[in-house]
Amino acid sequence: MDFSGLIDNFGPLTVTGLAQGAIIALFALGYTLVYGVLRLINFAHSEVFLLGTYACLFAWGLFGLDQNSAAPAVGPMLLYMLVGLIAAIIVSGAAALTVEFVAYRPLRRRNAPPLAFLITAIGASLFISEVVGVATHRNQTGVPPIIQARPVFTIGDTTVTNLQILIILLALVMMFALDRFINGSRLGRGVRAVAQNPDSAALMGVNKSRVIALVFLLGGLMAGIAAVMYDLKIGVTRYDAGFLLGIDAFTAAVLGGIGNLRGALLGGLLLGVLQNYAAGVFGSQWLHAASFVLLVVILLFRPTGLLGESLGRARA
Amino acid sequence: NSGSSSDDTASEGNCGYKLAFFGALTGSAANLGVNIEQGFELAIDQYNKAKGSTCIEVAKFDSQGEASVAPGVARSLVADKKILGIVGPPFSGESEAADPIFESAGIPTITPSATRVSLSSKGWKVFHRAVANDDAQGPAAAAYIKDNLKATKVFVADDQSAYGAGLAEVVKSKLGSLVVSTDKTEGDGKQADFSALVQKVQSSGATALFYGGYYTNAGIIRKQLTAAGWKGTLLGGDGMKDPGLSKASGVQAAVGTVVTCPCSPPEAAGGTFVNDYKAKWNQDAGTYSDVAYDAANVFLQGIDAGNNTTAKLNDYLKTVNYKGIANTYKFTETGELDPNFIKVWAFKFDSSGDAKADVEIKTS
Amino acid sequence: MTEPHQETPEEWDRENARPVDEAAPTGKPASAPARNDVRGDVLLEVDHVTLRFGGVVALNDVSFSLRKGEIFGLIGPNGAGKTTCFNAMTGVYRPTEGAIRFQGESIVGKKKHQITRGGIARTFQNVRLFPEMTALENVMVGADAHHKTSVISALFRLPRFWREEKSGRQRSLELLRFVGIAHRAGDVSRNLSYGEQRRLEIARALATNPTLLCLDEPAAGFNPAEKEDLLQLIRRIRDTGVTVLLIEHDMRLVMGVTDRIVVLEFGKKIAEGTPAEVRDNPAVIAAYLGVPTDAA
Amino acid sequence: MSEKASFRSSGGVRGWFGRQPWYIRGVVVLLAAVAAYLLPYVGDVPLIGPQIVTEGIDWPSALFNMSYYVLLALGLNVVVGYAGLLDLGYVGFFAVGAYGTALLTSPDSILYEDTGWKWLMAVPAALVLTMIAGVILGWPTLRLRGDYLAIVTLGFAEIIRIVATSTTTLRGDRGFASIPHPPGSWGGEPIFGVTDAIPYFWLGLTVIILVILGVRNLDRSRVGRSWLAIREDEEAAEVMGVRTFKYKLWAFAIGAFIGGLGGVLFAGEQSFINSQTFVLQFSILVLAGVVMGGSGNMAGAILGGVLISYIPDRLRGLSFGDTDLYEYRFAIFGAAIILIMVLRPQGLIPSRRRAMELKDREKEVAPQ
Amino acid sequence: MLLEIDNVTLAYGRIQALHGISLTVGQGEVVALIGANGAGKSTTMRAISGLRPVSQGTIRFDGDDITKMRADLRVVRGVSQSPEGRGIFPGMTVRENLEMGAYTRKVRAEIDEDLQRAFTLFPRLKEREKQAGGTLSGGEQQMLAVGRALMSRPKLLLLDEPSMGLAPMLIQQIFDIIVEINQQGTTVLLVEQNAQQALSRAHRAYVLETGRIVKEGTGAELLNDPAVKDAYLGVA
Numbered sequence A: 001m002d003f004s005g006l007i008d009n010f011g012p013l014t015v016t017g018l019a020q021g022a023i024i025a026l027f028a029l030g031y032t033l034v035y036g037v038l039r040l041i042n043f044a045h046s047e048v049f050l051l052g053t054y055a056c057l058f059a060w061g062l063f064g065l066d067q068n069s070a071a072p073a074v075g076p077m078l079l080y081m082l083v084g085l086i087a088a089i090i091v092s093g094a095a096a097l098t099v100e101f102v103a104y105r106p107l108r109r110r111n112a113p114p115l116a117f118l119i120t121a122i123g124a125s126l127f128i129s130e131v132v133g134v135a136t137h138r139n140q141t142g143v144p145p146i147i148q149a150r151p152v153f154t155i156g157d158t159t160v161t162n163l164q165i166l167i168i169l170l171a172l173v174m175m176f177a178l179d180r181f182i183n184g185s186r187l188g189r190g191v192r193a194v195a196q197n198p199d200s201a202a203l204m205g206v207n208k209s210r211v212i213a214l215v216f217l218l219g220g221l222m223a224g225i226a227a228v229m230y231d232l233k234i235g236v237t238r239y240d241a242g243f244l245l246g247i248d249a250f251t252a253a254v255l256g257g258i259g260n261l262r263g264a265l266l267g268g269l270l271l272g273v274l275q276n277y278a279a280g281v282f283g284s285q286w287l288h289a290a291s292f293v294l295l296v297v298i299l300l301f302r303p304t305g306l307l308g309e310s311l312g313r314a315r316a
Numbered sequence B: 001n002s003g004s005s006s007d008d009t010a011s012e013g014n015c016g017y018k019l020a021f022f023g024a025l026t027g028s029a030a031n032l033g034v035n036i037e038q039g040f041e042l043a044i045d046q047y048n049k050a051k052g053s054t055c056i057e058v059a060k061f062d063s064q065g066e067a068s069v070a071p072g073v074a075r076s077l078v079a080d081k082k083i084l085g086i087v088g089p090p091f092s093g094e095s096e097a098a099d100p101i102f103e104s105a106g107i108p109t110i111t112p113s114a115t116r117v118s119l120s121s122k123g124w125k126v127f128h129r130a131v132a133n134d135d136a137q138g139p140a141a142a143a144y145i146k147d148n149l150k151a152t153k154v155f156v157a158d159d160q161s162a163y164g165a166g167l168a169e170v171v172k173s174k175l176g177s178l179v180v181s182t183d184k185t186e187g188d189g190k191q192a193d194f195s196a197l198v199q200k201v202q203s204s205g206a207t208a209l210f211y212g213g214y215y216t217n218a219g220i221i222r223k224q225l226t227a228a229g230w231k232g233t234l235l236g237g238d239g240m241k242d243p244g245l246s247k248a249s250g251v252q253a254a255v256g257t258v259v260t261c262p263c264s265p266p267e268a269a270g271g272t273f274v275n276d277y278k279a280k281w282n283q284d285a286g287t288y289s290d291v292a293y294d295a296a297n298v299f300l301q302g303i304d305a306g307n308n309t310t311a312k313l314n315d316y317l318k319t320v321n322y323k324g325i326a327n328t329y330k331f332t333e334t335g336e337l338d339p340n341f342i343k344v345w346a347f348k349f350d351s352s353g354d355a356k357a358d359v360e361i362k363t364s
Numbered sequence C: 001m002t003e004p005h006q007e008t009p010e011e012w013d014r015e016n017a018r019p020v021d022e023a024a025p026t027g028k029p030a031s032a033p034a035r036n037d038v039r040g041d042v043l044l045e046v047d048h049v050t051l052r053f054g055g056v057v058a059l060n061d062v063s064f065s066l067r068k069g070e071i072f073g074l075i076g077p078n079g080a081g082k083t084t085c086f087n088a089m090t091g092v093y094r095p096t097e098g099a100i101r102f103q104g105e106s107i108v109g110k111k112k113h114q115i116t117r118g119g120i121a122r123t124f125q126n127v128r129l130f131p132e133m134t135a136l137e138n139v140m141v142g143a144d145a146h147h148k149t150s151v152i153s154a155l156f157r158l159p160r161f162w163r164e165e166k167s168g169r170q171r172s173l174e175l176l177r178f179v180g181i182a183h184r185a186g187d188v189s190r191n192l193s194y195g196e197q198r199r200l201e202i203a204r205a206l207a208t209n210p211t212l213l214c215l216d217e218p219a220a221g222f223n224p225a226e227k228e229d230l231l232q233l234i235r236r237i238r239d240t241g242v243t244v245l246l247i248e249h250d251m252r253l254v255m256g257v258t259d260r261i262v263v264l265e266f267g268k269k270i271a272e273g274t275p276a277e278v279r280d281n282p283a284v285i286a287a288y289l290g291v292p293t294d295a296a
Numbered sequence D: 001m002s003e004k005a006s007f008r009s010s011g012g013v014r015g016w017f018g019r020q021p022w023y024i025r026g027v028v029v030l031l032a033a034v035a036a037y038l039l040p041y042v043g044d045v046p047l048i049g050p051q052i053v054t055e056g057i058d059w060p061s062a063l064f065n066m067s068y069y070v071l072l073a074l075g076l077n078v079v080v081g082y083a084g085l086l087d088l089g090y091v092g093f094f095a096v097g098a099y100g101t102a103l104l105t106s107p108d109s110i111l112y113e114d115t116g117w118k119w120l121m122a123v124p125a126a127l128v129l130t131m132i133a134g135v136i137l138g139w140p141t142l143r144l145r146g147d148y149l150a151i152v153t154l155g156f157a158e159i160i161r162i163v164a165t166s167t168t169t170l171r172g173d174r175g176f177a178s179i180p181h182p183p184g185s186w187g188g189e190p191i192f193g194v195t196d197a198i199p200y201f202w203l204g205l206t207v208i209i210l211v212i213l214g215v216r217n218l219d220r221s222r223v224g225r226s227w228l229a230i231r232e233d234e235e236a237a238e239v240m241g242v243r244t245f246k247y248k249l250w251a252f253a254i255g256a257f258i259g260g261l262g263g264v265l266f267a268g269e270q271s272f273i274n275s276q277t278f279v280l281q282f283s284i285l286v287l288a289g290v291v292m293g294g295s296g297n298m299a300g301a302i303l304g305g306v307l308i309s310y311i312p313d314r315l316r317g318l319s320f321g322d323t324d325l326y327e328y329r330f331a332i333f334g335a336a337i338i339l340i341m342v343l344r345p346q347g348l349i350p351s352r353r354r355a356m357e358l359k360d361r362e363k364e365v366a367p368q
Numbered sequence E: 001m002l003l004e005i006d007n008v009t010l011a012y013g014r015i016q017a018l019h020g021i022s023l024t025v026g027q028g029e030v031v032a033l034i035g036a037n038g039a040g041k042s043t044t045m046r047a048i049s050g051l052r053p054v055s056q057g058t059i060r061f062d063g064d065d066i067t068k069m070r071a072d073l074r075v076v077r078g079v080s081q082s083p084e085g086r087g088i089f090p091g092m093t094v095r096e097n098l099e100m101g102a103y104t105r106k107v108r109a110e111i112d113e114d115l116q117r118a119f120t121l122f123p124r125l126k127e128r129e130k131q132a133g134g135t136l137s138g139g140e141q142q143m144l145a146v147g148r149a150l151m152s153r154p155k156l157l158l159l160d161e162p163s164m165g166l167a168p169m170l171i172q173q174i175f176d177i178i179v180e181i182n183q184q185g186t187t188v189l190l191v192e193q194n195a196q197q198a199l200s201r202a203h204r205a206y207v208l209e210t211g212r213i214v215k216e217g218t219g220a221e222l223l224n225d226p227a228v229k230d231a232y233l234g235v236a
């Protein structure tokens, strides 16, 4: 144990942790949405994210950008960001919908038990990541430096970069937009209704299939954004990137209270920061262990996560 | 040594056998395995081409690089009586699990890359190692940091693999007080965000980071270090000597990264290996492709010399003294490379994106 | 090897509860107390119980007691706190204040299964069976409450396993017969009709060998003819020596079967007495019964 | 434990089987067991034999692999299928069993000086250790509801892996070598040697049969009923007098025990283990096997365990046109999982009680 | 005819719940459906609202064939149901539950008006406006289910045992409410165990037995039918 590792680096560890946490949170929103409505741990969500990380790379590739390119000027950078985001969002959204249509909808039609969904989800996840793995020869792909990290301001020994600000802001904005949508809009109420009692929801005039598709789509969109941010922050992607971050994201979703959008944000940020602290104190190898210990401890005191479930069906 | 034999009957008599590659061809470690397999296969290809027939067949066995898979695959290898020798297993872990099986079947093995020190002390008679073990490479890397880089503050980290951790430990002990701080990361594919490590490196004031691990993680770390504005030098062992590193990090970031390797640069051998490899596989030779190429040639030479049983071939390995493209090979009693031939070179990534020979490191 | 549990003669008698048509009064003193017998032993005592959910006071200083062998009615308007009272008695909720004593022993803070083993069984307002298990298995789960077969004796099929398995099965079949659904023993309970499911719940509760059986609106969704059957069933249960606590909104049933009634309103007890007394109580009429057409 | 009436009325092979008198059933079971012991020689059966045996991996070894996968599937089935507790970290128990053995027997272990046991001596100790691990995991976490438990168990397995990787005592990637093989010799040669995996398979099969008998006894008893009741409605079960916590803990402990058995066998055959084996994907794979086969019934779990091990192994050395299927085997496997689940949502061999429901539900296709 | 059901059969897997039933409900009528446990009353309701697909037969609503129409579209057409088991959204407040009832409607002012009406009908709901639906008592949930069904201003209101779990006084009230909304122009199809009440308020009624309609007539006719009296009204 090395507390000086934490104390010396407290500020920077917090900031980088928040940025990582924001990505985790965006990713976690997809788990939380789908879980909230279908009570399904959508294992394939990690591959929805994975495809997003490759989609924006592909889009940038069309501009001739690769990991060896020089950082672009502000004008082109905005263009690239936009294009990258759009590509990732489209691909991730489409992937999420495809998974829903190919893997889950047929099961729902046949009234399959919950575990069956979990297993198809696992199958879909395995399939996608393996296909990507074969296609990329399991190599890493480097990301072009679209945004050159530049310090924006410094507090003490802590510099905050433009990229970190962008990531954190984007996560907050998306979370609040989603929150407003789910809790404020008519369609959002439909989502909650399907979550709590699908039959009754139909009796209220809610189109269940559309709501479910919407939920997958929204989760996909968030994953797409998370994917672009991930690419920029980590700088590299690989066929198993989704699986790896997926576990963090799912942990974050549960930590905050699965089915609870704000919980996902809180859980993600908390996890990101905590992992960094743990890496500071115990060494980077303990970072994931620390997040699970945190999870267990929190669940022991709050069995439904920090903020509890909100989308999900409360026990009648 | 036998010299070239143009005797038709002799060579025909020594045909119809197989040489096997045993290692990861799929799975997350496939990359390293494939590099080695392709080097191995290239050698046999060239041999067969020279013969004008498929004299020696290639047999590939995919262990996925996993110790848990290896025994079953090893047993199926052993069942093929035409196999005279094995290049592999590449990783130390799977070697532990598979070598006892090869030992009991008496099939000679030459590993081009499994560098765990203890492998040679198990009493396996079929075990041969075509590279120096971790005990040789670590001191060399430390010497390079001290003498060539002249760094005074060094950060040492590793990925906790048997290989990476062992290497880092040696480096650490050799560097002594130069080490300002240490850290460990998770293994390949188990961690992608190294911001905590990067931060620690930065705040430690180190001008050099030695990372015991493979190029996969190293590429990400290199990139994140650069993105965070760290200006020091990243160093590593043979596991990082792969163009994959710069493919991940971007050539710009990778330039200047130093890797050591208990092998000499293939260009130095003056052969056509580099080009031949590229021509055949449409990609650059990677880590240990050259050693595997040499290992295959050691076997081929032995077979050519009429050692057409596993026992004979194994005996032959005791006496072999073969000059290949990466090194000269002569084995000790325990199957280690003869200390006299242990060479450690430093390689440096340049703007081509690959590690080019820098200097030979004196280890004494 | 001792017997699975010490059985008092009357409990033993209950084990052999006979089918509908054969049901004959046992003639044992404890099993058929005279109506309105005010002196019976106190079985359950609800002592100044208050239960709050945040701002909602679901039970407000409620006290009453049940005597051994009686059929006791708990009635009151919707949301008066009846189900909450059940939940407090069976360990689902813990009272904010006050005590609940069963056979003289406090049950507050005890685990649900301990309370059941102690002798209180219940049904649920919304049927809660084990849907994928057969009717017989559902009842056997109840019967297991008093079994002592351990994991080890089940694993190695020790004599106790055989003994208890056999007696449990027999007893469960008898109980199914007793509530009139023996013909559905092998059917998955999910497939039973609503009425059959309610009966099954009663059989399952009886299988735990209760001293006190709590029924939460057992007649909901029954038509008058079916309610009549239920009334008979409840009587027969009481006749085997089980004390019955009944929540019900159907006044004909309540008035027809109970010995004593407590009326709750807004979590407070507003009346207590015999059916006749309660029926004529103006407070009860105002709060609950209204114009007594339904009770006609 | 299911009512015989409904069991017998179901059609198909199982229906036929259920209708036979006990001695015929006994003979059928016995024949099946004998056939299982003869599996290593199936390659000698003309025509079909060569189709069945694996190519890239030694067939007896593949069989041994199947045997410990089946063990794990059987154990996980107790936890997930019977008690309804979603455990995503089952590999943790497998790891504890294997590490327990290694710590007690491997010369690399810090305990070796004191113990230096033979494999057989280490077995009970390792199994007790796993059961304790099951209880340690279960005690604080079994209060949690379904999917929360899932993530916590996943975390447990990850923590075990990380601890194994990062502590010097457990030697991480370096692992433990020279773990002794099971004892016994035959004509001077050790039965459990290095090159021949058949004895290991037989050992695994024998253990499987014992486990099947034990689990079956539990299933058809008060214990099994309690598990089922917990799975169906935990609160109602508790109100009916089921000590839910105790039985959940038992389910965990028994699951852990069986998983530990798998680990012990694994360590004994491999003679080398390191932290690389005990990854999360392994747990998930076994879970997929249990559900694919048909959770809540042992035939299904066994089939599932066989499939998750056999499919990837069988795809070795197969090629389709010019492309080696090799590299695609996990992709194919993923697609196969989806296909199987979509076609048979209750698993390949649905549990008997669910089989009755399966056909019913299928017809109720609600308009989407 | 607002609703015409022609020879509808429906099965739950192997369990045939409806064996070809035909019934009609005219514009402005209150029609009651009575029968023993398991007769198929709720199943009929589910067929009409679209929660269960029918195997055979046709259902016509307002002149159109809706047999294969999705449940949510039927709501838009004007069919609303208070289901058996109440179907409350447990995590939504009482108010949100009621607002869900108006999901297909757009005009805010009208929705607010109806919300107030529901609160006037069931003052208890007003008291519990912010309480989560799942924590209401059984009877309170029943009120909420009926109130919610009214929120869509349906043409046809399907009530499945609306009096179940209600206290005697409220039972009176709920039947009064049914008559009242009917007079305001809503057609009602009512399933009831409380046959006495149902028959005396209904214009017409059907008797279901094991998935078949065995009798039909005006409410008064059936009230006085000896067989009906015997089976469903109980001995008074």
Ligand SMILES: Nc1ncnc2c1ncn2[C@@H]1O[C@H](COP(=O)(O)OP(=O)(O)OP(=O)(O)O)[C@@H](O)[C@H]1O
Pocket: C053, C054, C056, C057, C058, C076, C077, C078, C079, C080, C081, C082, C083, C084, C085, C125, E128, E131, E135, E136, E137, E138, E139, E140, E165
């Ligand atoms: N968890 C809870 N949180 C808040 N309020 C609750 C909770 N549970 C019950 N209540 C309230 O407590 C009151 C008593 O509820 P209870 O279920 O005991 O009524 P009841 O007498 O059984 O009524 P009914 O006859 O309608 O079933 C109700 O007003 C209900 O809304």
Ligand SMILES: Nc1ncnc2c1ncn2[C@@H]1O[C@H](COP(=O)(O)OP(=O)(O)OP(=O)(O)O)[C@@H](O)[C@H]1O
Pocket: C190, C191, C192, C193, C194, C195, C221, E012, E015, E016, E017, E035, E036, E037, E038, E039, E040, E041, E042, E043, E044, E084
């Ligand atoms: N989900 C279901 N699965 C299988 N069978 C069912 C299901 N729902 C109802 N049934 C069966 O269908 C038949 C008709 O049931 P239905 O619920 O329509 O009866 P009901 O007339 O409403 O009875 P109740 O008065 O008890 O509510 C019954 O035999 C019942 O067992």
Ligand SMILES: CC(C)C[C@H](N)C(=O)O
Pocket: B032, B090, B091, B092, B093, B113, B114, B115, B116, B163, B238, B239, B288
């Ligand atoms: C391929 C190599 C880098 C393997 C490494 N030297 C080991 O011993 O495992």
Ligand SMILES: [Mg+2]
Pocket: C082, C083, C084, C125, E137, E138, E139
């Ligand atoms: Mg109630």
Ligand SMILES: [Mg+2]
Pocket: C194, E041, E042, E043, E084
């Ligand atoms: Mg009904």
